[in-house]
Amino acid sequence: MAQRKEQGFTREDRRLADTAKALGHPARIAILRTLAKRGTCICGELVEGLPLAQSTVSQHLKALKQVGLISGTVEGPKSCYCVNAKTLSSLGGSLSALVDGLHQDLSKCC
Amino acid sequence: MAQRKEQGFTREDRRLADTAKALGHPARIAILRTLAKRGTCICGELVEGLPLAQSTVSQHLKALKQVGLISGTVEGPKSCYCVNAKTLSSLGGSLSALVDGLHQDLSKCC
DNA sequence: ATCCTATATCGTGAATATACGATAAATGGA
DNA sequence: TCCATTTATCGTATATTCACGATATAGGAT
Numbered sequence: 706m707a708q709r710k711e712q713g714f715t716r717e718d719r720r721l722a723d724t725a726k727a728l729g730h731p732a733r734i735a736i737l738r739t740l741a742k743r744g745t746c747i748c749g750e751l752v753e754g755l756p757l758a759q760s761t762v763s764q765h766l767k768a769l770k771q772v773g774l775i776s777g778t779v780e781g782p783k784s785c786y787c788v789n790a791k792t793l794s795s796l797g798g799s800l801s802a803l804v805d806g807l808h809q810d811l812s813k814c815c
Numbered sequence: 816m817a818q819r820k821e822q823g824f825t826r827e828d829r830r831l832a833d834t835a836k837a838l839g840h841p842a843r844i845a846i847l848r849t850l851a852k853r854g855t856c857i858c859g860e861l862v863e864g865l866p867l868a869q870s871t872v873s874q875h876l877k878a879l880k881q882v883g884l885i886s887g888t889v890e891g892p893k894s895c896y897c898v899n900a901k902t903l904s905s906l907g908g909s910l911s912a913l914v915d916g917l918h919q920d921l922s923k924c925c
Numbered sequence: 926a927t928c929c930t931a932t933a934t935c936g937t938g939a940a941t942a943t944a945c946g947a948t949a950a951a952t953g954g955a
Numbered sequence: 956t957c958c959a960t961t962t963a964t965c966g967t968a969t970a971t972t973c974a975c976g977a978t979a980t981a982g983g984a985t
Contacts, residue, residue, distance in 0.1 A: 709940080709973075713866030714841035718848070726839025728910075730943085731824035731832040738828070741917040749961065756823030761944055763963055768942095782952050782961040794914045800838075800907040807851040807900055819943070819970080840973085859931060871974055873933055878972095892931040892982050 724796050727772040732757060733765050740775060740788045748784045834906045837882040842867060843875050850885060850898045858894040 711719065728734060736751055743750075752762045766786060769775045774793060777786040821829065838844060846861055853860075862872045876896060879885045884903060887896040 710842075710866055714845060718841040718844040722839050722841045722844050725835045725844075729832050729836030729839045731828040732820075732943095734828040734832050734835075735824060737913060741913055744917070752962095756820055757943095758945055759962075760946075760964080764943080767963085779951085779962075782950095782959095784962060788917055790914055790917055793910060793917075797907050797910040797914065800903060800910070803847060803851055804900055804904045804907065807854070807898055807903075842973095867973095868975055869932075870934080870976075874973075877933085889932075889981085892929090892980095894932060 721796070721799050724772050724774065724792065727768050727774055728796075730765065732762070733769055736762075736765060736769065737774065737788060737793075740786060744787075747786065751786075831906070831909050834882045834884065834902065837878050837884055838906075840875065840878075842872070843879055846872075846875060846879065847884065847898060847903075850896060854897075857896065861896075 714722075728737075732755055735755060739751060739754055740747065749759070751766075752759045755762055757765075766775070766777065770777055770786075772792070773789055775786050776789050777784055779785075824832075838847075842865055845865060849861060849864055850857065859869070861876075862869045865872055867875075876885070876887065876894075880887055880896075882902070883899055885896050886899050887894055889895075
C-alpha cells in the first residue's frame, strides 16, 4: 500500500481487514485448503502442490501465521502447520454479522 | 504485488482471494459497515465519515464495486451505492465451507 | 448560458506485496 | 564430525496499493 492511515479506523475494523487481506491471495487460499483437507500437519508437501518457489511459500505461510489463521511449530528441519479454525470461523462470524445487520431496503436502492 | 502467478490456481480460489482482498482494508470495511447500517444509498456522506480524501474514497468504492460487494449507479452529480448482500454472504459461505471441511485432529497437530 | 455541487478519473509519489535465487540455520544420519 | 535435508530469512527486482491534489464530467439551479 502506501502511507496507511492506520489512525481513524477502529481496532476491530483493522483486525478484520488484516485477516481478510491475509486471505487475499490464491496461494494462501490454496494453502488453507490443503491444510484443512489433510488435517494433519505438513510442510514441504505444500511447496509441491503450488506453482511457487519454496521461499515464496514460506513467505505466504508467515503471512497466514501472523494473523493467526494457521499455527505452526518448527521442529528442526521439519515444520508443522495446521489451520486455526477459531480464527477462520471468527472471520466468518464477523462477515455474517455484517450481512445480518443489513436491512436491505431494495426499494430505496439503486 | 508483483508478477502474479495467476496461472496454477483454480478459478474459485482466485475469485475468493479477490473478494477477500477487497475486504483487506479498514476503509473498505468501514464503508461496508456504514452502507449496511443506513441501508439506503449514500455517497458523499461516506467521505465525511472517513479520514480520507474524496478521491481516495472513490477509489475504494471502485474496488468494492469491481468484486461485486457493492453496486452503484451514477445519477448525475449524485451516486447511489448499496451493499450487495449476495456477494458478502457467498464469501462467508466459502469460508465456513473451509472450516466445515476441517477435521482437525489436534492430537496429530503441533 | 453560466455557475455550483458532487463524483469519477488522471497523474504522481511513497510504501507494500510478490516472486525468485542464494544463503543461513537446525536437525538427523553416515 | 561432516553431510544431506528441510525450512526460514536475506537481498533484490518489479508490480501493485494507497493516498493526495488537480482536473474532468455531469446534472441542477440561477
